[in-house]
Amino acid sequence: MTQVQQPGAVAPANEEAVRAWDTVLYERWKKNRKVFVGALDEVTEKSFELYPPPEGGSCIDIGCGFGDTTRRMAEIVGPEGFALGTDSSPRFVEDARLEAAEAGAENVAFEAADAQTADWDQDFDYAFSRMGTQFFAAPVPAMRAIRNSLKPGGRHCKVCWRRKDESPFWAETEQVVQQFLSRPEEYEADTCGPGPFSLGNPETCRGILEAAGFDEVELHQFDFDYYMGGDMDEAIEALLAIGPGAELIRLNGEYGESRRPEISEALVDHYSAWQRPDGTVFGRGSVWIVGATNPA
Numbered sequence: 001m002t003q004v005q006q007p008g009a010v011a012p013a014n015e016e017a018v019r020a021w022d023t024v025l026y027e028r029w030k031k032n033r034k035v036f037v038g039a040l041d042e043v044t045e046k047s048f049e050l051y052p053p054p055e056g057g058s059c060i061d062i063g064c065g066f067g068d069t070t071r072r073m074a075e076i077v078g079p080e081g082f083a084l085g086t087d088s089s090p091r092f093v094e095d096a097r098l099e100a101a102e103a104g105a106e107n108v109a110f111e112a113a114d115a116q117t118a119d120w121d122q123d124f125d126y127a128f129s130r131m132g133t134q135f136f137a138a139p140v141p142a143m144r145a146i147r148n149s150l151k152p153g154g155r156h157c158k159v160c161w162r163r164k165d166e167s168p169f170w171a172e173t174e175q176v177v178q179q180f181l182s183r184p185e186e187y188e189a190d191t192c193g194p195g196p197f198s199l200g201n202p203e204t205c206r207g208i209l210e211a212a213g214f215d216e217v218e219l220h221q222f223d224f225d226y227y228m229g230g231d232m233d234e235a236i237e238a239l240l241a242i243g244p245g246a247e248l249i250r251l252n253g254e255y256g257e258s259r260r261p262e263i264s265e266a267l268v269d270h271y272s273a274w275q276r277p278d279g280t281v282f283g284r285g286s287v288w289i290v291g292a293t294n295p296a
């Protein structure tokens with residue numbers, strides 16, 4: 001397995017988001033990983049069923065986070081194949097590399113790269129991303145760089161959230177938090193970039209890919225039971241760690257934090273109806289599973 005490379009240049013317009021992903025969001029993601037990653041297992045398998053990484057093929061994973069999907073692709077393509085996980089956050093990349101080494105995965109490697117400025121060789125048969133392409137300040141150049149990493153005829157597959165209102169657990173959490181907080185006109189906190197729902201509009205999602213030169217763009221709606229937590233405490237912690245409700249608290253700084261206990265209580269009331277007899281909490285989520293090809 002190769003070592004982590006030094007991070008390449010980050011596009012100036014992405015600096016704030018990349019900093020957020022390497023600091024506060026990285027920490028929250030790590031703490032709530034069981035929910036954020038576990039909840040997407042079904043979606044991931046559905047994506048690989050619709051658009052299978054080719055056996056013996058070479059794959060790239062964009063915004064790979066802890067590298068769960070990179071390792072899964074490496075398993076699917078088998079020992080003759082290879083998977084490269086890339087992420088703009090050196091801390092995610094470092095964790096991904098260590099975990100892959102601990103797992104003894106030999107056909108994977110990881111590197112830090114802002115997809116918007118990356119200049120990958122045209123080496124890959126398959127480019128995947130699970131929730132990693134919604135945060136670019138300039139999505140068309142970023143998607144063009146991803147397309148340019150694919151051999152002619154190579155396949156792109158990605159997962160992104162549909163509009164916020166299509167996933168009740170996101171929309172209703174925001175509504176509850178809005179009873180206590182509104183978005184301040186000025187704030188100091190870094191934001192995550194255009195945001196998790198920036199590709200929710202199907203025309204936007206398709207248009208960016210076509211403008212970046214992709215062909216055969218297909219969007220599949222996939223609705224699923226989103227695992228919110230093993231118990232109510234875990235669910236509330238995760239809901240207020242990332243996503244629209246968490247963002248409102250973060251942007252409101254100390255005042256936002258001071259309202260967290262009341263917000264948590266209101267969320268417990270709101271979501272108690274969603275709790276199952278074994279204590280787990282599930283909501284409904286909705287994503288696009290997107291397929292596209294680099295023209296031959």
Ligand SMILES: C[S@@+](CC[C@H](N)C(=O)[O-])C[C@H]1O[C@@H](n2cnc3c(N)ncnc32)[C@H](O)[C@@H]1O
Nearest residue numbers: 021063064065087088089114115130131132135
């Ligand atoms: C929502 S997380 C998804 C992580 C992982 N794919 C998963 O599903 O567990 C978004 C990821 O995109 C990465 N990211 C954000 N902006 C990026 C950029 N400009 N280039 C590459 N990765 C980026 C973040 O660091 C983060 O790891």
